[in-house]
Amino acid sequence: MKKILFIAFLTTVTYAVQAQLHADFGVKGGLNIANLKIDNSSSPDSKLGLNLGAFAHLHFADHWAIQPELVYSNQGAQQTISGTEYKVKLHYVNVPVLFQYMTGSGFRLQTGPQFGILASAKTKAGDTESNVNDVYDTFDFAWALGASYVSNGGFGVDARYNIGLANIIDDGGPSTMNRVWQVGVFYQFRVSEMGHKHIK
DSSP: HHHHHHHHHHHHHHHHHHOOOEEEEEEEEEEEEEEEEESSSSBBBBEEEEEEEEEEEEETTTTTEEEEEEEEEEEEEEEEETTEEEEEEEEEEEEEEEEEEEEESEEEEEEEEEEEEEEEEEEEEEEEEOOOOGGBBBBEEEEEEEEEEEEESEEEEEEEEEEEEOBBOSSSSSSEEEEEEEEEEEEESSOOOTTTTTOO
């Protein structure tokens, strides 16, 4: 299943590169409010983290664009049990490919798949930290839903919810999936006519 999804991702990117598109590039960063959905278990507490990356905004029709991104994302969860704080610290390199509808006034609605590669996984109990890379799957798959706004000058704000659809546990434990709210800011180096009605 993951191979099929990865092939679909490569096909989408290949189409975007080969098509005659208006390409605008940018950088972004923001805050993660991350958690884990664990089968047959109560939800842990959300954990704050950072995201930082770059993107290409590719117009292919009036009001429509594809936006592939490359994003470092700090995810996981935390919980306090009997006075001891436990944290799951998951570091991903994520590649969202967002399909965007642009209203023409700077607002954008966006949705699309996100492919993740686990860079490192650690657990922390009190002051003791352990490497648990062998517990978690190397690959993740999620679906993103969100909205953004970009100004005439290229500065923008972005909010989205990444719904993990793949079990990230690799050791036979309960099915566990990522859940991440993201809010942040971005700068797009050029905003073309299709991206904002005020650009002439």
